[in-house]
Amino acid sequence: xxxxxxxxxxxxxxxxxxxxxxxxxxxxxxxxxxxxxxxxxxxxxxxxxxxxxxxxxxxxxxxxxxxxxxxxxxxxxxxxxxxxxxxxxxxxxxxxxxxxxxxxxxxxxxxxxxxxxxxxxxxxxxxxxxxxxxxxxxxxxxxxxxxxxxxxxxxxxxxxxxxxxxxxxxxxxxxxxxxxxxxxxxxxxxxxxxxxxxxxxxxxxxxxxxxxxxxxxxxxxxxxxxxxxxxxxxxxxxxxxxxxxxxxxxxxxxxxxxxxxxxxxxxxxxxxxxxxxxxxxxxxxxxxxxxxxxxxxxxxxxxxxxxxxxxxxxxxxxxxxxxxxxxxxxxxxxxxxxxxxxxxxxxxxxxxxxxxxxxxxxxxxxxxxxxxxxxxxxxxxxxxxxxxxxxxxxxxxxxxxxxxxxxxxxxxxxxxxxxxxxxxxxxxxxxxxxxxxxxxxxxxxxxxxxxxxxxxxxxxxxxxxxxxxxxxxxxxxxxxxxxxxxxxxxxxxxxxxxxxxxxxxxxxxxxxxxxxxxxxxxxxxxxxxxxxxxxxxxxxxxxxxxxxxxxxxxxxxxxxxxxxxxxxxxxxxxxxxxxxxxxxxxxxxxxxxxxxxxxxxxx
Amino acid sequence: xxxxxxxxxxxxxxxxxxxxxxxxxxxxxxxxxxxxxxxxxxxxxxxxxxxxxxxxxxxxxxxxxxxxxxxxxxxxxxxxxxxxxxxxxxxxxxxxxxxxxxxxxxxxxxxxxxxxxxxxxxxxxxxxxxxxxxxxxxxxxxxxxxxxxxxxxxxxxxxxxxxxxxxxxxxxxxxxxxxxxxxxxxxxxxxxxxxxxxxxxxxxxxxxxxxxxxxxxxxxxxxxxxxxxxxxxxxxxxxxxxxxxxxxxxxxxxxxxxxxxxxxxxxxx
Ligand code: HEM
Ligand SMILES: [Cu+2]
Ligand SMILES: [Cu+2]
Numbered sequence: 001x002x003x004x005x006x007x008x009x010x011x012x013x014x015x016x017x018x019x020x021x022x023x024x025x026x027x028x029x030x031x032x033x034x035x036x037x038x039x040x041x042x043x044x045x046x047x048x049x050x051x052x053x054x055x056x057x058x059x060x061x062x063x064x065x066x067x068x069x070x071x072x073x074x075x076x077x078x079x080x081x082x083x084x085x086x087x088x089x090x091x092x093x094x095x096x097x098x099x100x101x102x103x104x105x106x107x108x109x110x111x112x113x114x115x116x117x118x119x120x121x122x123x124x125x126x127x128x129x130x131x132x133x134x135x136x137x138x139x140x141x142x143x144x145x146x147x148x149x150x151x152x153x154x155x156x157x158x159x160x161x162x163x164x165x166x167x168x169x170x171x172x173x174x175x176x177x178x179x180x181x182x183x184x185x186x187x188x189x190x191x192x193x194x195x196x197x198x199x200x201x202x203x204x205x206x207x208x209x210x211x212x213x214x215x216x217x218x219x220x221x222x223x224x225x226x227x228x229x230x231x232x233x234x235x236x237x238x239x240x241x242x243x244x245x246x247x248x249x250x251x252x253x254x255x256x257x258x259x260x261x262x263x264x265x266x267x268x269x270x271x272x273x274x275x276x277x278x279x280x281x282x283x284x285x286x287x288x289x290x291x292x293x294x295x296x297x298x299x300x301x302x303x304x305x306x307x308x309x310x311x312x313x314x315x316x317x318x319x320x321x322x323x324x325x326x327x328x329x330x331x332x333x334x335x336x337x338x339x340x341x342x343x344x345x346x347x348x349x350x351x352x353x354x355x356x357x358x359x360x361x362x363x364x365x366x367x368x369x370x371x372x373x374x375x376x377x378x379x380x381x382x383x384x385x386x387x388x389x390x391x392x393x394x395x396x397x398x399x400x401x402x403x404x405x406x407x408x409x410x411x412x413x414x415x416x417x418x419x420x421x422x423x424x425x426x427x428x429x430x431x432x433x434x435x436x437x438x439x440x441x442x443x444x445x446x447x448x449x450x451x452x453x454x455x456x457x458x459x460x461x462x463x464x465x466x467x468x469x470x471x472x473x474x475x476x477x478x479x480x481x482x483x484x485x486x487x488x489x490x491x492x493x494x495x496x497x498x499x500x501x502x503x504x505x506x507x508x509x510x511x512x513x514x515x516x517x518x519x520x521x522x523x524x525x526x527x528x529x530x531x532x533x534x535x536x537x538x539x540x541x542x543x544x545x546x547x548x549x550x551x552x553x554x555x556x557x558x559x560x561x562x563x564x565x566x567x568x569x570x571x572x573x574x575x576x577x578x579x580x581x582x583x584x585x586x587x588x589x590x591x592x593x594x595x596x597x598x599x600x601x602x603x
Numbered sequence: 604x605x606x607x608x609x610x611x612x613x614x615x616x617x618x619x620x621x622x623x624x625x626x627x628x629x630x631x632x633x634x635x636x637x638x639x640x641x642x643x644x645x646x647x648x649x650x651x652x653x654x655x656x657x658x659x660x661x662x663x664x665x666x667x668x669x670x671x672x673x674x675x676x677x678x679x680x681x682x683x684x685x686x687x688x689x690x691x692x693x694x695x696x697x698x699x700x701x702x703x704x705x706x707x708x709x710x711x712x713x714x715x716x717x718x719x720x721x722x723x724x725x726x727x728x729x730x731x732x733x734x735x736x737x738x739x740x741x742x743x744x745x746x747x748x749x750x751x752x753x754x755x756x757x758x759x760x761x762x763x764x765x766x767x768x769x770x771x772x773x774x775x776x777x778x779x780x781x782x783x784x785x786x787x788x789x790x791x792x793x794x795x796x797x798x799x800x801x802x803x804x805x806x807x808x809x810x811x812x813x814x815x816x817x818x819x820x821x822x823x824x825x826x827x828x829x830x831x832x833x834x835x836x837x838x839x840x841x842x843x844x845x846x847x848x849x850x851x852x853x854x855x856x857x858x859x860x861x862x863x864x865x866x867x868x869x870x871x872x
Contacts, residue, residue, distance in 0.1 A: 087831075088831045088832065088833075088834060088835075089831040091831075091834075092828070092830070092831055092833070158831075161830075161831065162828070163828050167789055167827075167828070169787065169788045169789070169805060170788040170789065170828065170829060170830060173787075173788070176745075176787070176788055176830060177830040177831055178831060262805075263805050263806025263807075264806070266787070266805050266806070267787065268745070268787040268788055269745060269787065276806075279806065280789060280804050280805065280806070281804060281807075314678070314687075315680070315687055316687045316688065316689070316690075317689065317690065317691045318691075319690070319691070319692045319693075320691075320692035320693075320696075320697055321691065321692065322692075323692065323697045345791070345800050345801055345802055346802045346804070347801070347802050347803070347804045347807050347809055350719065350720075350723035350724050351724070353719065353723070354716060354719060354720075357712060357715075357716075357719070358712045361708040361709070361711060361712040362705075362708065364704070364708055365701065365704055365705050365708060368700070368704045369697070369700060369701055369704075371667060372696075372700045373692070373697075375667065375670050375671060375674065376692065376693075376696065378671075378674045378675065378678060379674045379678065379688070380678060380687060380688030380690070381674075381678045381687050381688070382678060382680040382683055382687050383605065383674075383675060383678050383679050383680055383683075384680050385604055385605050385608050385679070390608060393608075393612065393671070393675070394612075396671065397612055397615050397668070397671060398615075400663075400664060400667050400668070401615075401619070401664070404660040404663060404664055405660075407656055407659075407660055407708075407711070408653065408656050408657075408660070411652055411656055411711060411715050412715065412718075412719040412723075413648060413649045413652055413715050413718040413719050413722055414649060414652050414653050414656065414715075416649060416722060416723075416798065416799070416800050417638075417649055417653070417795075417798050417800065419800060419826070420791060420793075420800075420826040420827060421826070462604075466611070469611070473615075473618075477618075477619065477622060478622070480623075481622065481623070481626045481633070481636050481637075482636075484626070484636070484637055484638055484653075485635070485636060485637065485638070485639055485795075486638075486639060486793070486795035486824075488793070488824055488825075488826045490828045490833065491833060491834040492831075492833070492834040493834045493835070494834065496834065496835060496837055497822045497824060497837060498821075498822055499639055499795050499796070499821070499822045499824070502634070502635050503636070505632060506632075506633070506636065572691075574687065575686065575687035575689045576689060577689060582687070
């Protein structure tokens with residue numbers, strides 16, 4: 001198919017040049033054009049933000065378990081003004097920033113930015129991205145976003161507090177909330193910069209995957225990771241412009257007196273009457289038109305990586321490769337026509353809610369097909385319980401919970417009761433933390449040896465897995481139960497309500513689990529940093545995997561491959577009778593004796 | 604170790620189902636950790652649908668959880684000498700496991716349409732077929748619920764309206780229609796015990812309806828973020844017999860007129 005010749009300049013450059021003057025250092029590690037360095041820059045930045053987001057979550061949990069009491073240690077650091085106590089204004093800022101950081105600075109950039117960048121050229125057998133400079137810019141455009149959101153958080157007296165969904169009029173009328181003044185403008189700018197960064201990445205990934213595949217690498221020989229990244233890039237390219245436009249509309253409403261989202265004459269908290277002519281629901285439509293596809297942006301690459309890890313450690317071909325590809329394509333397609341399920345009780349025409357209900361029900365189908373195929377993959381295998389495998393398996397186990405809870409909310413009458421309760425919070429933490437974040441941990445353990453040429457410690461990895469798994473279920477599973485009582489999200493003190501007063505002990509249990517979960521990550525951080533320098537050195541293919549990145553040196557030099565990779569087959573030929581090893585790299589030529597060759601199955 | 608990890612994954616369906624059953628049974632320490640008391644005639648539909656989906660998804664949850672456990676247990680490389688099943692998939696299986704869930708999902712989708720239409724589209728009518736007018740109008744504003752009763756003429760927005768704050772009284776055993784709106788930002792009018800939730804949007808008006816079947820005092824919750832005081836935007840709904848309600852309304856009317864109550868600016872339509 002696409003036989004684009006890959007220049008083999010990997011052999012020409014000697015990147016281990018000993019003399020490292022400042023200019024070279026800056027060019028190699030700071031403003032680097034190499035997709036691997038850019039990927040690592042994304043990885044380190046997002047992991048640091050992960051820590052920030054986790055601490056913000058502890059702030060939320062603290063307030064829900066011990067409302068209006070001094071938060072030890074972090075409390076006085078973060079909000080000395082209140083003497084370590086979380087004020088209701090600050091509480092709104094906390095959950096706004098927690099979600100913003102986790103979604104825009106952790107999950108989206110760690111999947112596409114870190115793993116997308118690192119893996120795409122390696123897995124398709126290219127020497128770099130199609131547009132290296134654009135790639136570098138996509139990282140550096142995250143920095144204005146970091147700065148804007150940082151300012152938005154710290155701006156006195158209170159940071160942005162409109163929720164990550166930023167619904168007008170609360171987010172548009174300056175007087176509506178303490179955080180709706182300058183801080184909200186910075187928030188909108190920050191999110192816009194993330195969008196610009198993602199857009200640059202997305203264009204690059206699509207072009208690279210379409211144009212730069214090694215000879216023999218047909219689309220249907222791509223690893224699922226690449227399919228996940230590819231479909232994600234397409235989703236971003238189509239959904240992001242809508243968010244960007246909506247963001248600018250909100251900015252203009254705020255700063256120039258347009259009235260896209262405000263009805264005429266609206267007065268909030270003695271503000272000037274709005275010129276109006278707008279509709280608050282318009283924002284919700286535009287926002288979710290992006291943000292529903294965005295939830296798939298936040299999981300499809302993880303599904304891809306999980307598929308690769310599971311096949312590798314089941315030592316068996318991925319079950320139903322093509323159905324898997326069709327499923328993620330189906331999810332992506334349907335993902336554009338379900339946004340209204342976030343708006344069932346918003347005041348949108350209930351008839352429209354009915355159609356969104358049907359499309360939402362249907363989107364659970366490809367998710368189910370994927371789950372069955374993962375189960376099919378481990379069936380009949382020879383399972384190796386390595387750390388990456390454990391995380392990948394937990395993805396499957398937890399994604400089942402998150403997918404099934406989606407069906408409750410897709411059922412419109414049930415959603416009347418559980419909308420904006422902890423049931424929803426449980427749902428998206430199962431798909432996003434127990435799903436994606438666990439897959440990301442697995443991916444880090446899996447590709448770490450490729451990135452740094454050393455293994456991470458397996459024992460520490462398993463302890464990290466075990467404790468995280470335990471604590472995450474303690475924290476999030478219980479949220480379903482709170483949701484069944486109708487416990488609302490985003491309340492600084494829900495215990496004022498008689499209906500919810502008795503739920504305090506359960507919340508305290510959850511907070512203790514959440515503290516344990518964050519504390520467990522110290523093991524991970526220690527293991528990660530230590531292994532970078534002292535881990536056991538490895539060769540090219542420590543796991544005995546098939547895909548192309550494992551044929552390159554660990555870590556790969558500039559230009560990636562020291563030979564021209566030629567691809568003979570798909571990446572999942574584990575346990576093939578054609579060879580004596582239990583893996584069969586994509587670059588290994590078929591046996592010369594035609595009798596040994598396996599006839600392709602028809603199914 | 605494979606055995607250990609298999610069992611860990613088996614604990615997911617076991618404990619998962621266990622927690623739900625425990626909560627449903629209301630055993631210590633989870634007394635009252637389930638759907639709160641429902642006092643709306645139409646609310647049972649929602650509860651039943653919730654339980655129906657819970658059972659259906661519960662079966663899938665247990666089935667997939669056990670399959671995962673069993674495959675991990677059986678095909679653990681440490682205990683399994685058999686060669687791997689070198690297969691790339693099965694067309695038949697793909698068809699089966701697409702069609703069965705698809706059918707189940709389509710069924711749920713169609714099955715619930717009626718309940719949704721009843722809750723949000725089929726407003727109660729009067730004997731002559733006209734839609735039933737609202738008994739009161741509830742307006743959310745930062746951070747309280749302002750309530751306005753139609754008064755003797757049965758029309759909201761006239762001289763004889765009765766106005767109260769956060770204290771909604773309604774008669775039981777009759778179809779109640781409420782008009783709800785917002786004066787400033789988004790709020791959501793949430794009555795957990797009546798399975799009612801509706802966002803209110805400035806510039807729009809919404810209607811909710813229900814038929815309460817039990818007297819008592821319950822919470823009105825704001826379920827949509829409306830600012831720093833969102834958590835304290837709490838109202839109370841008192842459900843009482845028609846006579847008690849009429850008596851209360853008359854008393855509220857008298858008190859209001861004695862006190863020369865004037866509505867705050869910005870509240871009139
Ligand atoms: C099986 C497929 C799924 C279905 C049927 C489904 C359904 C829904 C529905 C109906 C809601 C709105 C609930 C409400 O606000 O009342 C929702 C919320 C949400 N879903 Fe899903 N979902 C599915 C999968 C996913 C996946 C895979 C992700 C992410 C990776 C995800 C992330 C979210 C998030 C973040 C929210 C909440 C947003 C917010 O209000 O802040 N969902 N889902
Ligand atoms: Cu959605
Ligand atoms: Cu509110």
